[in-house]
Amino acid sequence: MSSEHDVGFQEKSLWITLFANVLVYAYYFWRVLAIGRDPARVGVLFGQTVIALIVIMAAGHIVLAVRQKPERKDERDRTIAMRASRNAFYVLSTGAWAALGVAAMSFEPFWIAHAILGAIVLAEVTRTGSQLVYYRRGVA
C-alpha cells in the first residue's frame, strides 16, 4: 500500500475539473467557429458554455463527495497547487502576448477576445493537468 499510487479526494476533484474544462471548451470552440461572428449568437453560446461548465463541475463534485469523504488540503496539496499555478502562469503570459500580437495585427475584436479566452482555457488545463502529473510522479 505504501508505494503504489493512491488517488485521494483532491486528485479526483482535479480529474473532474480537467474533464469538464476540456469537454465544454472543446465544444465551445468547435461551435463558435461554425456559427461565425454574430455577437448575439456567440454571447448565447458563451452563456450556455459557462452554465454547462458549472453544472458538470457541480454534479461531478456532488457524486464525488457522496462516494468519498472530502478532505482538507494539506501542505503537499498546497505545494503541488503552487507549482502548477507557476506552470499555468507561463502559459497565460505567453497567451497574453499572443493576444497582443493578434490585436497589433488589427484583427477583429472577435479574434482578440478568443485569443484571450483560449489562453485562459489553456492555462486552466495546464494548471489542473500539472497538478495531476505532480500527484502521480511526486514533488521533491
Added chain:
Amino acid sequence: MTRVHNRIRELRFHAHEMTQQQLADRLGVTRQTVNAIEGEKYSPTLEMAFQIAHVFGVPLDQVFTYEAPRGGRRGS
C-alpha cells in the same frame, strides 16, 4: 524522486503497527500525503519532519537521512 530517505514504514511497524491513516490523523494531513512521504515522492517541510519524529519519539535523523549528490560540495 527525492534525496531524502526515511524509515517511516519501519517506525510505524514498531509503533504497534500504526497505520498510515493513524499517522496522518496525528499529523493533520491526508493518508495520501503520508503515503507519498513514505514512498519518497514528496519531501515534507521541516516542521512536518519534526512532527513525524515527535510522533515516533525519536530524533529527526533516525527518521530521515539525506543522500548527497555525487561530487557535490560539502559544507565548510
